[in-house]
Amino acid sequence: MRYNTYYESTAFGIGGSLTRSIKFLIIGCTASFIVGKLFELSGSTFWLDAFGLTPVLVRKYLLLWQLGTYMFVHGNIWHLIFNMFVLWMFGGELERVWGSREFLVFFFITGVCVGLLYFIFASGLPLIVSAGSPYQVLIGSSGAIFGLLAAYGLMFPERTVLFMLLFPMKAKWFVLLIAAIEFYMSWSPSGVSHFAHLSGLLIGYLYLKKEWNLTRLADYYHDRKRRKRVRLVALENEIERQEKDEIDRILDKINAQGMKSLSRNELKILERASEKRKNK
The missing domain is CATH 1.20.1540.10 (Rhomboid-like)
Incomplete structure (x- = not known):
């Protein structure tokens, strides 16, 4: 106080x-x-x-x-x-x-x-x-x-x-x-x-x-929660950017070598990206 x-x-x-x-x-x-x-x-x-x-x-x-x-x-x-x-x-x-x-x-x-x-x-x-x-x-x-x-x-x-x-x-x-x-x-x-x-x-x-005082403690608690949310949003954005880069690489590979050139892991990445797009 x-x-x-x-x-x-x-x-x-x-x-x-x-x-x-x-x-x-x-x-x-x-x-x-x-x-x-x-x-x-x-x-x-x-x-x-x-x-x-x-x-x-x-x-x-x-x-x-x-x-x-x-x-x-x-x-x-x-x-x-x-x-x-x-x-x-x-x-x-x-x-x-x-x-x-x-x-x-x-x-x-x-x-x-x-x-x-x-x-x-x-x-x-x-x-x-x-x-x-x-x-x-x-x-x-x-x-x-x-x-x-x-x-x-x-x-x-x-x-x-x-x-x-x-x-x-x-x-x-x-x-x-x-x-x-x-x-x-x-x-x-x-x-x-x-x-x-x-x-x-x-x-x-x-x-x-x-x-x-209780208000100061509450503000500290809410500030920690806010900073945690900001870090989570930043992490999600970084993951989305990496996924987008990976999808772009896979699409370039398809254009150059065709679908048969994709590995099983690359096919799963495309499948997950397709499901995400449908759910949005």
Whole structure:
């Protein structure tokens, strides 16, 4: 995705009116939270087991949808409220700049990539970095939201934001401070997946810096198909030219020596050329 950096405004500019995609995500997360709590009140963990991201379940039962659905599952009301608040604070302005479609693409690609990285690094394999136990469930949209934070810092680096809603600082320093805090806290065991937060920041940064987007990938795919078709047409034209030259040679031979001078292979070439002409 191409992005522009906006330097002109340094005023506080957070949130604003609810945009269409922000509404959709808040409604989706809230509805999922309510359904999950109803299951929980009935003594069932079905919602968490089915839609939270548990690496061992994904690997054993191929529950691949968990790589995306975990974003809509939240543990408690404060988990939900905080994530939706930050989503509104930083996501609205990004959506107004990008448009709803590109905003949702960014959000879901970031979230799914975070889920995929968590699945890999919490798989129990002997990797340098471990995201947790393969039996530990990942829930919440904070990974994708941290991707939005990275995007906000890149696009509005001079915008003033409030750290902890109290201390004003530029967005670029705010995002770097959040990243440093998450990295520091990742060394201490807790119920928070700092790995997911850091992964979201990294993926959001790379998505914009490397200009990843679905349209670009689709254009690349269609361009490869077009070039392949051009090569095939060129090859067909070359084959037709060679066949025409061969037929001209055979006809010259007939004029000079008669039909009886033709070999069996030359007769087959004339027969195929005749059939092609009839079919056109």
